Amino acid sequence: MSKQYETVIGLEVHVELATKTKIFCGCSTEFGGAPNTHTCPVCTGMPGSLPVLNKQVVEYALAVGLATNCGINQYCKFDRKNYFYPDNPQNYQISQLYLPICHDGWVEIETSAGTKKVGIHEIHMEEDAGKLIHDEWEDCSLVDYNRSGVPLIEIVSEPDMRSADEVIAYLEKLRLIIQYLGASDCKLQEGSMRADVNLSVRELGAPQMGTRTEMKNLNSFKAIARAIEGERKRQIELIEEGKKVIQETRRWDDNKENSHAMRSKEDAQDYRYFPDPDLTPVVISDEWIQAVRDRQPELRTEKLARYQKEFSIPLYDAEILTGSKHMADVFEATVALCGRPKEVSNWLMVEAMRLLKEKEQEPDDMAFSPENLAKLIGLVEQGAVTRTVAKTVFEEIFANNVDPEQYVEEKGLKAVSDEGALRRTIEEIVAANPQSVEDYHNGKVKAMGFLVGQTMRAMKGKADPAAVNKIVKELLTGGAN
């Protein structure tokens, strides 16, 4: 490659909002459920049914808009996007085109290359579609409208990103803001956050943008990074070969690590958008905006500062703890119960993170209760369990959310604090290992370590290592020190 290329990326991010009910009817948004059980005449598009806007959707969209420095269209409208597909029961989607609720915002991202602002073109509210299930066996398609009418916001960025790193940083930033606002859980794998990548390349310094493609079906940060790399290469190759990039929508196949064209601009549909006459314009008062601002919970940046100041937690640790809203919630709840922030931080930073990595899970997947972690910390503090035992108990808490007090009791894991019993065990071990005693006396200090290890094994880790050390040494030196 002789020439230098720049990659230009813009994102369309769909986020499923955490409302209890759908955007235009009272049906539950809960995941799962037998097909077509969370439905009513409205979300199945029955003749004569009418949509009524769920106010909470506006609240969440406003909250996200304000947290991403957007301007608010205080008079906004819903429009119909007309297209035929069976997952869309009315054959139009209620969305916003002409007057979206939020516009012209930005977020700041941080990568190894430094910090930069990524512009947000607009945020609009819309409804999700149902799900089509193609039954290859029966050669038919079935449709489930449980997801039909689940509220979404679409966050459209400016083409401000230049690398996969920046895209991931931007997505992480959005995810954290939205999670902290409680507006969505933003899980890529489960589809509550979905990103379409618009990408083009151009020669470095070229004034004009190249022809862009839109990439769909990206289900993880890793897939996004791979898709960006793949598409960048594909476009550069085309240009180097003297061919043209075609403006089209492509579908990423993460298993094959390549993409194929879905539809080109030529067969782009005319959606015949027009204001939905069934819905009245949404008028957002200054008071409403202020109220949403006032209710805004502590966001990550504020939390980060507070953890360092209030709990004296180092920046690096605070970043990991606040890197997931759920992790931060667990941290704060546990601290509230046991009052030992550093200790709690250590458990989460070291043990919890280790287990997450082992199990290939995300911090959001931690399912244990803060009560149980607090109890475990209490047990260690009281000396009721040794640290060694505590680590194995934590694994049980992490995996099965066991009550540590009960678990330690049942499994007989209590630390042996009775020095007499400990001394008897060590005396037996010393008596059984005359060679080690002799070695020790001959200057092989390591021999003592062996005896300590033997003791710990015999005590199944329940003995306090300091006490064991002390007694072994006493016995070896004949207590004459």
Next chain:
Amino acid sequence: MERRADVSILEMTAVELGRKIKSREVSVVQATKAALEQIKALEPAVHAYVTVDEEGALKKAEEIQKKIDAGELTGPLAGVPVAIKDNMCTEGMLTTCSSKILYNFVPAYTAEAVRNLEKAGAVILGKTNMDEFAMGSTTETSAFGVTRNPWNPDHVPGGSSGGSCAAVAANECFYALGSDTGGSIRQPSSFCGVTGIKPTYGTVSRYGLIAYGSSLDQIGPIAKDVTDCAAVLETIASYDKKDSTSIPREDCDFTSALVDDVKGMKIGIPRDYFGEGLDKEVKDAILAAAKVLEEKGAIVEEFDLSLVEYAIPAYYVIASAEASSNLSRFDGVKYGLRAKEYEGLHDMYKKSRSEGFGPEVKRRIMLGAFVLSSGYYDAYYLKALRTKALIKKAFDKAFETYDLILGPASPSTAPRLGESLSDPLKMYLGDIYTISVNLAGLPGMTVPCGLDSRGLPIGMQLIGDCFQEKKIIRAGYAFERSRKYQGPAIAADPKAAAAQAQRGALCGNAREWEAAAAAADKRPADVGAGKEVRS
């Protein structure tokens, strides 16, 4: 046994019957049977109904009688049988919009306006014929056959609520519900010599009304007189949270406006309504009616409303645009007609919709899709919206001076069958006096004011400012005092009806069509061809 309905009951207005039911002079079953007998006798000649629910109506009549006896139902309409236009959803009862595409559609819920009637103790006799999806001015675009004007079977009843208006005129019900998007209550009321109100947009819930032009559609009453209309409107008007365009109103006590006094009321007659195209006999009858009000103390003046000629194009752009989107849900996937043979999804859509919709509906869907398509949106749709706003302004200005506007409901009396369909543009022009009322969201009422030389009814239209139904009710009521309600001859003489029935080839109702179509194997015989999605 002679099948002769109880004429003395049938001639009662809804409110009169309600009173007799209350005083136990007439039972609900008796009234229901009388109406059902009349339907049997006259339907071959009129064909006002798409579906008649004899069994359900009689069962309901007994239930309601019990509730009346128990003192649970005391309203003025308790026990009075009603006919519902077939574009309002009725749970468990076929609702077709007079379209093949909904030939088998049985809704899982009832429209709010109909529910309000049910709560008041209405007995639903059945569903009335209409222009397919309310698109038409003659009821000839129905997929289930035309409805004939009870005054003269060679003429149309008007439309799109032609079935409801004909049923009221023929005494096949005591009152009916219609819907009005561009005159669909007022124009057929005029053609059939009955009274009908299109209320202020937002007064009656649209929930359960199968939409044509959502921003224009309103449900309203059709009855023999103004008193009935006021009583029915009072019953069906309600603020409904399920309809975002529903407006909470404190002034829905419409019957309080039934006062014979128009002294000092300022009535404006738009000169623009009396120009070219208006039939001389209609013109004379309307001006004579205005004279009656003047003699009763109203101040009647001519004025220039302006913009009248722009209403029709603006209306057809807006209504068609909305319809093109509203009707996209009829696709053969979930309910209704699905083409029997197709290859793949796209072909299924195409064939089902091609077979399911009639030509007028297709014309408006295409027109609507065109005006919304990229590159044309501004030139057509936006311009039409701007025109709509200007028309509203012109009315606002008029209502600064006048309490009411008085004019014709249609340029002529009912045309002959077939005359309008051959020239759709002419048919569209016939809506000139009614359409602007919908564009401005105003209330309007048609009151019969005479017959032309062929014996066909003429209707006067009274238009009020938004939320001023009481003014039009007051003026209509005062006018009505000057004359007696007159129905068509066949309403009281089923023998004449039988003779009329033989004059024309008749089409059956939706069920009969269904059976005929199945027999001819024009469509899948199993009703479940389109899998229904029920909540």
